[in-house]
Amino acid sequence: MPSSAVSSSAASPYGNYAYAVLTANALRTPDKVALTYCGKRSFTYDELNRLVNRRANALAAAGVRPGQRVAALLNETLKVAEVYLAQAKLGAVTAALNPYWPVETLRAVVEHSGADTFLYDATVEEVAGQIRPGLPGVTTWIDVADLSESESSDAEPPVGGAGDDPLALYYTSGTTGLPKAVIHTHASSLATAQIWLDVPRSPDSVFGTGAIIWGIGFPAIVGPALYAGMRLVLEQDWGPANFLRVVPRERVSHVSQIPSFYAALLGSDDHASADLSPLRVIMLGGEPLTGSLLGRIKERLPDAGVYSYYGQTEAPYTCVGRVDDGSTPLGSSGRARTGCAVRITDPSGNRVVGQVGEINLAGPHRMAGYDRLPDKTAEVLRGDWYVGGDLGTLSEDGVLNVLGRREDSILKGGQWTQPSVIEEAATAVEDVAEAGAVGVPAHVEGEDAVEQRVILAVVSRSGHSVDPAKLALALAESLPERQRPDHIVVTEELPHFQDASGGPGKLLRREIRDRYAPLLPPPPSP
CATH class of the missing domain: 3.40.50.12780 (ANL, N-terminal domain)
Structure with a gap:
């Protein structure tokens, strides 16, 4: 040192x-309860x-x-x-x-x-x-x-x-x-600990959490609760069943979870008899929050404020916004919290507003770098900014909307497009049952090497057939030039992950690229 x-x-x-x-x-407050463990031990x-x-x-x-x-x-x-x-x-x-x-x-x-x-x-x-x-x-x-x-x-x-x-x-x-x-x-960890400066709390606030506090969960969950002088409730199990026991017992007011937790919690009637009235702040991140799920949360927990947040291990909790009162649009992650900053840059590194680009995060909470990986560090730390590969948009008043990973996105016409935009347009055509869009290099080399051509692979509905030429004409009416497929392939099925039950899971876009890119004519020189 x-x-x-x-x-x-x-x-x-x-x-x-x-x-x-x-x-x-x-x-400051020596006699105030700091931590309760599994309902059995308590410490001032x-x-x-x-x-x-x-x-x-x-x-x-x-x-x-x-x-x-x-x-x-x-x-x-x-x-x-x-x-x-x-x-x-x-x-x-x-x-x-x-x-x-x-x-x-x-x-x-x-x-x-x-x-x-x-x-x-x-x-x-x-x-x-x-x-x-x-x-x-x-x-x-x-x-x-x-x-x-x-x-x-x-x-x-x-x-x-x-x-x-x-x-x-x-x-x-x-x-x-x-x-x-x-x-x-x-x-940087102390800067992360200041999360609650941007979220309401009171002297009696109680933060509850479960087992996953090792790793970044510690400075992002435990540290902020203690720093703010809250009572921290630690459990070994934070699944829905124990949650329904702990919240009433400990009067938990603040939690940080993923939306899927509430889909599971409210998916049965087990919660009906539990006293969840102490909950006042629900922080949700890690995956999209749908309007229907937000409605169910508010119906069950009308007194709880629901917040979205966005950050990464490299820059935790950069953006926060309340979504249930309309101050932050549903689907967005809020504005940069106090002392932090967020911007969007285009493929040339220029700041853009209202346009899809790479999410840049900055602030005293940002990591120092990757340990013993100088090349990886140099890839993502650009001056004061951390650029980790996520794409999004930023409104004029600073609200961030996260779209997904850059590696899945398609760069054409100097702008990024999420594959889902093209896929949704394709499946809106009557004959198409499923679609998968990927990008492949548009040129062999040169300054425009990042530009891509779009491959669209589609599966026809049972009893129907898809004519690639007719599909291309239909998409030309619904998509701008930069989102239109350059090549359309009709196939019997698209590759998917297999989930735990053996059913189809997430679409494997990388396999679509590997399977169909070799069938295309070689890209021209720029």
């Missing part, structure tokens, strides 16, 4: 994430701070030092809170592992992280034993139960990191290769 960070943190410990999130509240801010101090001092006694990388494989929510905060106070860098990764992935990620110490809890003890022989570089293995039994002091440990010092490695859920390690600092 740089010596400047040591002197800075010594002068002002409030630059340390755990000190600012927890200790400050222990000094002072008690939780002293508990974290004991864990930090026990870790220090075990040799954990500022700047050291420590892999943490934890699934007990209370242990996650204790250990992540304790390591933050020490200035150790937590490699926050996903307990649901395969053993091979865990081993590879730990090796890549450079961690020489490994922490684990009772729920993952067997997995830790399986990967241990393959990690000779990890010289210290600590069962967190041993920390609980330690008689270490509950005095404040020396603050070992602050500001731009690395706090943790939080991992992306990439679909190819190893998950990328996103470096967040004390400063």
Whole structure:
């Protein structure tokens, strides 16, 4: 750790994430309840701070030092809170592992992280034993139960990191290769902790959450609740059944979930007798919220404000907006929250408004980069902006509408188009049962190499046939030139993922591209 960070943190410990999130509240409101665990244990801010101090001092006694990388494989929510905060106070860098990764992935990620110490809890003890022989570089293995039994002091440990010092490695859920390690600092995590500055709360607000708080869930969920002085309700299970028990018992007022949770919750009558009246703020993200589902949520929870949000592991909770009162259009993700910024850029990197382009995110909450991946970091960090591959539009008054991934989009005529736009136009034609649109390079090389031709693969309805020429004429009437297919292929079926029940799942556009692009005439030189 740089010596400047040591002197800075010594002068002002409030630059340390755990000190600012927890200790400050222990000094401000020591007797207020900070955390409730599974309805069985409860801690005031002072008690939780002293508990974290004991864990930090026990870790220090075990040799954990500022700047050291420590892999943490934890699934007990209370242990996650204790250990992540304790390591933050020490200035150790937590490699926050996903307990649901395969053993091979865990081993590879730990090796890549450079961690020489490994922490684990009772729920993952067997997995830790399986990967241990393959990690000779990890010289210290600590069962967190041993920390609980330690008689270490509950005095404040020396603050070992602050500001731009690395706090943790939080991992992306990439679909190819190893998950990328996103470096967040004390400063960026504290900026994320300020979420509730833009969302109403009261001195009695209670934030409830379940098991998935390891990784980015910690600074995006646990940290903000504690930073705001709320009571944090931690559970191991946050499925609909336990949710219906916990909300009335703990008077939970604030939650952050995905829309599908409420589709499941309201899909049966189990919720009818539960007292859900304490709920006041429902944050929803990660997938689209439909008007019909919003209507069902408001019918059941009329006093709850429903908010949409958008962010990524690299820049959490950048945009927030309330959708149930009309202040943010349904389908949008709101405006950039206080201290953050969002813009849309075209393929040339120019800012655009009201036009589809790449989403750029900026603010003090943005990651420092990908660990040990300078090329990947350079791809996505452009000056102050993080450009992660999502497409969207931005209204004149700054409301963001997220459309999807750039890799699925089609670039023609200098503008991006989501495949769904072309597919919906095709399936509106009477003879077409299903459609899949993809883009392939329009030129062999040159400045226009990013320009694409559009392939549209369609399946005809039973008992009907599709004439590609007639379909092209129909689409010419409903689509602008930049969205019209250059080649139409009629096929018996389109490739899909198979879901858990064996039925068709998400459309495999990559396979459509691989299957039909070779049939096209070679692209001309520009």
